[in-house]
Amino acid sequence: LANDSVNQRINETASFFTTATLPGALERFGPGFKAAAMVRLMHSMVRFNIIKRATTDKGGPWDPAVYGIPIPQVDQMPAGTMPAYLTAFKALRKGRKHFTANERAIVELSRYECFLLGLPEELLPAEAPDIIDTMLTYSGTLREGYDDETCGELTRATMSVYRPKDEKLISKVHNRVERSFSKVFFTQAFLGRKDKSKAKEMGVEPRLIDYALFTVGNLFVVPRLIAYRTLQDIPVANKLADKILVKRIKELLVDYGHAEYTTDANQYAPTTQESKQETAA
Template identity: 55%
Template sequence: MESLEALQARVAAQKNRLPEMYGQVDFSITPERFAGELDDTSMQLNEGDRAARQRLLSDPETVARAKAYTMLGDATADAYAALMPQYGFRPLVSMLTEACDKGVENVPDAPPELVAFIREMEATPDWIDMSLIEEGARVSRNPTANLAPFVVRGAFVATFLNKYSALPMALTGTLSHETAVRRIKETASFFTTTSLPGALTRYGTGFKAAAMVRLMHSMVRFNILRSGRTWDVKTFGIPVPQVDQMPAGTIAVFLLAFKLMREGRTAFTPAERAFVEFNRYRCWLLGLPEELLPTTPQGIYDAMVVYSGTLRDGYDDETCGALVRATMAAYFPSDKSLKSRIFNALERAFARVYFNRAFLRGDKTGKAKKMGVELRPYDMPLFIALGVFIFGREKLYALALRIPGLRDATDRRLIKKIDKLLVEYGHAEYTTDASKYTDDTIRDAHAKAA
């Protein structure tokens, strides 16, 4: 594990390393978003996590590390994104695409920043067990094909619960239904793509998708932070810090770890271990460090408690509520056929219940009603009926995957289902529009979130 001193030095070095992006950032401050004191009101997972938060935040080094990660971007991808004024947006995307497809050594006049970006992604660390990655992808295909289409909306909405972490998404234009659909489909496309055989190998589609996601996040940071802009660092810290990628990238692993702990288990089964390692590698390709990707149920739970326990609670309806409502109202299918409209209505009801149960557990504040995602009378019956079908089908596939004579045929069937999902999601662009990040837009967003 990197020492605290080295981590803090790496955070501070961003200012000198990329002055065009971080030159106006004071890395010595503690932004308002950071809730490092035990008395601070944080986004802790639920009331039952209070004791865990107190235990973890009683350690000064844990708090200091959490603060450092709150102010840490993606140094390698940021350096490449910072070339936008010199190269332009499209050429940067084109060169990265070519480097992923053909190798960076085959990109004519590739800038050093691109070379460093690709080489970093190619240099898999020893703490990743590559022997388990492909097995983990195979394990993930069943929930990806059968469950994910019904929960992706609810899981995406969960990223909008907090104004400090959600504000950059509001600035990208995700408040509109059309943009919400595109962002969700891009996210779903990434996670779905990575579950395919060989997707996370060097020249696989998942490797390329991870590189594009990293570049998109860095472009958001660059567009918001470039010199002269009015982003309020004292309140919000840096936009899209690496630690904010952890909940979305590890939510499936966290829910698995939490389930194990409720059952009194302390270790993963071999299949669960492969699934965890697959998710860790996928997150590492997205730029997350080892410390944010623990390997045990307790470690995974603790990492999420530290994150949620140091993110200050903050909700404003014009940012968080608007993002949630746009996402919940969005129409996902690619056509307006009767079958697609029925699916959209059922999926939306399922996502509404899933979101309330998984992310607003024990909510006594009326947040669901405030956000516009309170349960309607028919949501729970639909959820139960769909749940019987979805989870029953998933269990049947899981059973077939354990039978030697059916295993390969079942896996091929899942791959075909995933391919169809990817066609439905469409081509992921992983882009961000610089025109969204005007001084007036950022100033208005801050005012709404205040």
């Protein structure tokens, strides 16, 4: 994700989770089901090539003895179960251990997406307290430490990518707002609202203009979100809202482009060890 393919990987990730929301997409042999299988195959190919490189290039950036198996299936859990985790957190904060019907739908969609991506059911609890406990346990097992050449570069590459396919003014404006929105959301959701030292260290610290554009983005998104949630509970109107949303999802998928879910080891960015060998040669 830290090289020229970052845009492709972002679009492919967005494409999978967007496709999964289409009606019937996760049914057996549906487009979401097939996409999940392709994602798992792609991860397997990357995993194989990283391990192969680690065994042939002594002193390479990835040491399985230290870091374990690269891209383990359990690492699909944070991204895939984040909607369920946030829903569980919201329910517990309101003093509830059980989900409403709408909350249950979010949780089950999240759980099944992760199941298709290869997570065992034991890591996909269904109730709010268990979801929180599992995610906290996962976080507690992560290796402590921060390497700017890997972690920082991954974050900066993702945050700075130019996603639009053209250089039109409206595309540039959209990209600028999206980039600022991402910085503020990332900082608040994962690094904490008060301590901005880590965001600064990672090179993604939001500035005043980012907060301003984040507010502008919310002024556009939040009213529409509230409107659609309101229409969900109104007979007939909810059917119309569904059609509009499905149409919008399909437009997004066109924008993301066709996801190939492929990888070519020959195009990987050279490792530190490889760079030294090339320089010496």
